[in-house]
Amino acid sequence: MRDPVRRAMEICPIEVGVAVAGGDWKMTTVSKLAPGPLRFGELQREVGPVSAKTLTRQLRALETDGVVIRTVYAEVPPRVTYELTEAGMALADIADQLGSWGKKYVGDPADSELRSG
Incomplete structure (x- = not known):
C-alpha cells in the first residue's frame, strides 16, 4: 500500500478511494482490464493516447495498491500480462458508473440535471 493511501485511511474512506483510483x-x-488480462501494448492501445511512461507508473501504483496483478511468463520473448484483482473488479464497476455519470455530465446542457444548480 502506498503512503498516500495510508494517509487517506486516517481521513475517510472516500479519500482512500480517491488515493487509489485518482491519477x-x-x-x-x-x-479496460475488466474483460480480462492484457499485455502492455494491448492495454496501451485500449486506453488511448497515454505515454508508456505514464501507463507504467499508474500500473505500478495499481499493483502496489492491490488493484492489478502483473504476471511475468518465463518465455522467449518475455511476456507480461496485467489483470484485475477482486478489488480491481469492484473498482471497475465504479469506473463504469463514473463513465455513465460523465456521459450525462457532458451531454446536452439543456437536458442535463447534473450541472443545473
Missing part, C-alpha cells in the same frame, strides 16, 4: 488514466486502465 492520470487509472480509472480508464481499470475499465
Whole structure:
C-alpha cells in the first residue's frame, strides 16, 4: 500500500478511494482490464493516447495498491500480462458508473440535471 493511501485511511474512506483510483488514466486502465488480462501494448492501445511512461507508473501504483496483478511468463520473448484483482473488479464497476455519470455530465446542457444548480 502506498503512503498516500495510508494517509487517506486516517481521513475517510472516500479519500482512500480517491488515493487509489485518482491519477492520470487509472480509472480508464481499470475499465479496460475488466474483460480480462492484457499485455502492455494491448492495454496501451485500449486506453488511448497515454505515454508508456505514464501507463507504467499508474500500473505500478495499481499493483502496489492491490488493484492489478502483473504476471511475468518465463518465455522467449518475455511476456507480461496485467489483470484485475477482486478489488480491481469492484473498482471497475465504479469506473463504469463514473463513465455513465460523465456521459450525462457532458451531454446536452439543456437536458442535463447534473450541472443545473
